[in-house]
Amino acid sequence: MATTPTAPSPGAPPVPAKAAEEYRGFSLTALAWRRFRRHKLAMYASVVLIILYAAAIFSPFLAPYSETRSNRQKYFHPPTKIHFFDENGRLTRPYVYNYRLVDVGRRIYEPVTTTKYPIKFFVKGESYKLFGLIEWDVHLYGVDSPAVIYPLGADHLGRDIVSRMLHGSRKSLFIVIPLIVITVSIGLMYGGISGYFGGRTDNIMMRIGEVVMAVPSFYLLIALAGVMRDVPAQQRFAAVIAILGLVSWAGFARVIRGMVLSLRQQEFVEGALAIGNSHLRTIVRHILPNTISYVVVSITLQVPGFIIAESSLSFLGLGVQEPFSSWGNMLSNATDLTNLTRYPWMLAPGFLIFITVLAWNYVGDGVRDALDPRAVTSGEPR
Amino acid sequence: MHAFILRRLLNMIPLLIGISFLSFSIMYMAPGDFLGELRLNPQISAETIEMMRAQYGLDKPFIVQYWLWFKEAFPMPGNWKINLGRSFQYHTPVTTLIGFYAFNTFLLSLTSAVLSWLIAIPIGIYAARKQYSFGDKVLTTLAFMGVSIPNFFLALIILYFVVRWELPLPIGGATSLGYDELNLWQKIVDRAHHLIIPTLVLTTGSTAGLMRYMRSNLLDTLRQDYVRTARAKGLSERVVVYKHALRNAINPLITFFGFEIASLLSGATLTEFVTSYPGLGRLLYGGLRANDYHLVLGGLMVGSVMLMLGNLIADIMLAWADPRIRYQ
Numbered sequence: 001m002a003t004t005p006t007a008p009s010p011g012a013p014p015v016p017a018k019a020a021e022e023y024r025g026f027s028l029t030a031l032a033w034r035r036f037r038r039h040k041l042a043m044y045a046s047v048v049l050i051i052l053y054a055a056a057i058f059s060p061f062l063a064p065y066s067e068t069r070s071n072r073q074k075y076f077h078p079p080t081k082i083h084f085f086d087e088n089g090r091l092t093r094p095y096v097y098n099y100r101l102v103d104v105g106r107r108i109y110e111p112v113t114t115t116k117y118p119i120k121f122f123v124k125g126e127s128y129k130l131f132g133l134i135e136w137d138v139h140l141y142g143v144d145s146p147a148v149i150y151p152l153g154a155d156h157l158g159r160d161i162v163s164r165m166l167h168g169s170r171k172s173l174f175i176v177i178p179l180i181v182i183t184v185s186i187g188l189m190y191g192g193i194s195g196y197f198g199g200r201t202d203n204i205m206m207r208i209g210e211v212v213m214a215v216p217s218f219y220l221l222i223a224l225a226g227v228m229r230d231v232p233a234q235q236r237f238a239a240v241i242a243i244l245g246l247v248s249w250a251g252f253a254r255v256i257r258g259m260v261l262s263l264r265q266q267e268f269v270e271g272a273l274a275i276g277n278s279h280l281r282t283i284v285r286h287i288l289p290n291t292i293s294y295v296v297v298s299i300t301l302q303v304p305g306f307i308i309a310e311s312s313l314s315f316l317g318l319g320v321q322e323p324f325s326s327w328g329n330m331l332s333n334a335t336d337l338t339n340l341t342r343y344p345w346m347l348a349p350g351f352l353i354f355i356t357v358l359a360w361n362y363v364g365d366g367v368r369d370a371l372d373p374r375a376v377t378s379g380e381p382r
Numbered sequence: 383m384h385a386f387i388l389r390r391l392l393n394m395i396p397l398l399i400g401i402s403f404l405s406f407s408i409m410y411m412a413p414g415d416f417l418g419e420l421r422l423n424p425q426i427s428a429e430t431i432e433m434m435r436a437q438y439g440l441d442k443p444f445i446v447q448y449w450l451w452f453k454e455a456f457p458m459p460g461n462w463k464i465n466l467g468r469s470f471q472y473h474t475p476v477t478t479l480i481g482f483y484a485f486n487t488f489l490l491s492l493t494s495a496v497l498s499w500l501i502a503i504p505i506g507i508y509a510a511r512k513q514y515s516f517g518d519k520v521l522t523t524l525a526f527m528g529v530s531i532p533n534f535f536l537a538l539i540i541l542y543f544v545v546r547w548e549l550p551l552p553i554g555g556a557t558s559l560g561y562d563e564l565n566l567w568q569k570i571v572d573r574a575h576h577l578i579i580p581t582l583v584l585t586t587g588s589t590a591g592l593m594r595y596m597r598s599n600l601l602d603t604l605r606q607d608y609v610r611t612a613r614a615k616g617l618s619e620r621v622v623v624y625k626h627a628l629r630n631a632i633n634p635l636i637t638f639f640g641f642e643i644a645s646l647l648s649g650a651t652l653t654e655f656v657t658s659y660p661g662l663g664r665l666l667y668g669g670l671r672a673n674d675y676h677l678v679l680g681g682l683m684v685g686s687v688m689l690m691l692g693n694l695i696a697d698i699m700l701a702w703a704d705p706r707i708r709y710q
Contacts, residue, residue, distance in 0.1 A: 211400035216685045218648030219666060223408050223678060226670035230413040308532050312652055315534050316667065334538055335656060337553070341545045350535035358530035 032293075035370040042366025045359040052356060056169040060128035063163035064142045064149055068323045069126065070157040074099070076107040076343050077154035082119065094119045098147040106342065117147035153345035156333055165349050168325035171237055172311060173356065175244075179306045180299050182245035183252055188295070190249065191256025192283045196264050206257065212250040220247050221309065225318035233321040240319045244309055252298060259291050293371040300364040304357040311353050327353050383701065390694050397690065398683070402455065405682040406448050409675045455683070466683070467676030471669065476680040479665065484684050486556045487654070487661035491646040493577055494584040495639070502589045503632075506596025511623065513601060521593070528590025533649045537583045537656035544579065552576050554658030576659070583653045588642055595638055599631040606630075629703075636700045643692030647685060 026034070037043060055062060071077075077099060086092045095118045097111035119141055127137035143149045152161040194205040212220070221243060228239040263269070264287060272286040273279075313319035314328030322329065327349040333339065334346040421431060435441065442450075454465040466476035509518045544551050552558065556576050557569075564572060603609065604627050612622045651663025658664075662681055669677035701707045 207396070207400065210397060211404055214397055214401055214686050214690055215404070215682055216644055216647040216689050218651050218663070219682055219685045222651070222663075222667055222670060223405065223682060226678070227408055227412045304530065311532060312534060315652070316655060331535065331538065337541065337545060340538060340542050344542060347535075347538060347542070350532070350538065353535060354527075354531050357532070358527060361526060361530050 032370040036366050039366035039369055041362045042369075045362035045366070048355065048359045049363065052169065052352075052359070053173055055166065056173045057131070059166035059170055060130060061136070061138065062140050063160075063166040064125065064139050065160045065163040066126045066128065067164060067167035067325055068159070069163070070159045071148065071154070072158055073101075074109075074148060074150075074154055075156055075158040076339075077148070077150050077158060078109055078343075079153040079345055080148065080150045081111065082149075082151065083116075086116075096143055096147055096149055115147075117143045119143055119149065152348045153343065155330070155346060156339065161330070161345060161348055164325040164330055165327065165352060168320075168327050168330060168349070169352070171320055171324070172307065172327040172353070175237075175241060175310045176303050176306045178241045179244055179248070180303070182241070183248050183302065184295060184299060186245070186249040187252035187256055188288055188291070191253040191258075192260050192288050194253070195257040195260030196279065196283050196287065198261065198264075202257070202261075206254070209250040209254055212247070213254075217247050218309075218312070221313060222316065222318060225313055225316075233324055236319070236321050236324075240310060240313060243313075244306060247309075248302065248306070252302075255294070255298070256288075256291055259294065260287055263287050263290055297364075297368045297371050300360070300367045303364065304360045307353065307357055307360065383698075386701075387694070387698065390697070394687075394690055394694075398686070399452075399456075401686045402452060402679075402683060403448065405679050406451060407444075409679055410444055410447070412673075412675070451679070466680035469669070469674050469677045471672045471674045471677065476676050479677065480662065480680050480684050483660055483665040484662045484688070486659065487647070487650055487663065488688065489556075489573070490577060490580055490584065490650055490654075490659065490661060491643065493581050494588060494646055495642060497581065497585045498589040498592050498642075501585070502592035503596055503635075505589075506593045507600060507623075507628065509593070509597045510600035510604065518597075522597070525590040525594045528586050529594070531587070532652075533583055533587060534652040534656050536586060537579075537653055540579060540582060541657065551578055553579065556660050580650075580653045580657045580659045583657065584646060584649055587649060588646060591645075592635070592638070592642070596631070596635060599634055600627060603627045603631040633700060633704050636696055636703060639699070640693035640696035643696075644689055647689060 060066075080096050080099070082094050082096055084091060084094050095116040097113055098115065098117065099109040100112050102108050102110045120143065121141050122138050123142040124137050125139045125142055127135060130136050141149070148154075148160070150160045150162070152165075154160055155164070190205065190209070194202045194209075224243040224246060225240075228236075228243065231239045260283075268286060269282060272282045277286070310319055311326065311328030311331070314326040315332045317329070317332060320326035320329050330349040331347070331353075334343075339346060451467065454467065457464055464477055466480070468474065469476050469479055472479055505521055509521045512518050541553065543549075544553065552575060556573065558572050558576075561569065561572060604623075606627075609622060609627050612626045613619075617626075647663070650661055651667065653659065654661035654664040655667060662685060666678055666681035666685075668674075669681065
């Protein structure tokens, strides 16, 4: 690649001795990784994200209950208090009490302190498929019935919020992967073709892109979601991915087009064509790889937007539908002011969205700093 | 400059036609019959439905339907009136309805935009000048949190505290019940009162984004050679920062204004939804739920026009602020 600093071309300004020494033998990726590691907050944020995504992968095992398991006697159940000390103040095995409804109208529960229910680990419960493949029925923790363990309370149908958050995380977190694939592939192809051929093709393609961009994105999003209203809940998730993909490619394609427009003037394009490459192959194999650092940066910066968009749509009831959970649709049950003030634990999924988006933003910041082309050309280590 | 504005306005015409085609196609694909809602309504006779059916040409192919809607919606010689059809839900012309709701959204977005500029720019300047100081670190962290918190979640949290602490703030609506009897001053106060919660929600995110942008721009500018030159020739720090660096750092922010309008309009939808503020986004959402296609179409069109005008204003402001920019 032309920008590799290990082999400066004869015409390039001399690299300061110290910097050259430091950079000798490192690939561009290794350099970027070194700079990324120096961004402490981005490193911490990556750890947070790894934990969150790992939890999402193992969610059926980590969650004590299944996604749809509801307990009609326990709706708006408050967070179960977990006791680490017995009534004499001695440290014991953690246990919980069963709760009893004392006020039917306001749904107030009280612990029944006669029997203790110790928290058991690796208990057998409802069966599930780990990774969608392996049939298993062991859960990380649980308690014997009739007691229940709801560390963050229950919702309006008596479903454990922690379990639903864990199950929902698979949708809310992993939606970004298909979205990245869609946005990058459409954006690269569209921008690549438009910028490469230029002229009338470019003109028409860019006008179409502008139409998509001229509609406020969220308006377009809810209008498209309205079209997919009749899609059954099982396929809803795929529909949400399709809608978000349709809305988000245009801006990205436009920047790629601008980059391709200037790249195609360079000699290597002529060279690629001269040795008999087709136009398409020249675009895909020779031109587009040059946009890689922009693509990586821009996609990482778009991820928080994807997560917020999914949760917003689900929050409005236009995304993932009941009985399936996503962080957004769990929050929509808290829009009722009475529910919100009486049962504030219903807000818990919002904090997860917030933490995830924050972490992605920090990672995006780190990635941008690491791949900033100016940092490479100016040769000053950060 | 006038020629530039005129050209931009003329450019909007094909764009609007494109948007109308896109929006119409989306609505055409939507499930459910166009008049299904009306048939269920006992107040509307079968003749009326047949009449509307003929009027909108619903038995005709897609392109004819589009043309019938289009020639009403776009002002043309001989028919300058904009007619976006009638809302099935409210039984009023869509233009009247949207005018009312779009004004509310406009008011909300404008207040938030102005407020966030007033807050974000001084904070951004401070953070850039005191880079890596304690204050800078606190502000940048807060800004990061501000851009990361989803609008609707922030709105829920604020509502929670408003109810919990029994703050005397109106929840929901843009005006009080007796709004029409108030005099002008009372009307303004009443509106402002209702704007507090939604504005607070909307301003947080946009202030945070703007402040981060301001900070990094100013930091970039302060590293430029001409700033070094200005310092070298002995200008006071105040002149260097505010006269030489700041003016150059603010220009990109004006372009940002266009994007901000887009994000404010989108963010406003959710905020309106949570705080029950009667704005365009909520109208659109309600229309979608009720199969009110003309309303949704109109909403998409008006939203797009607001966005395009916002971008145009941003370009004009940029030309006004930056003498280097010349539009032919």
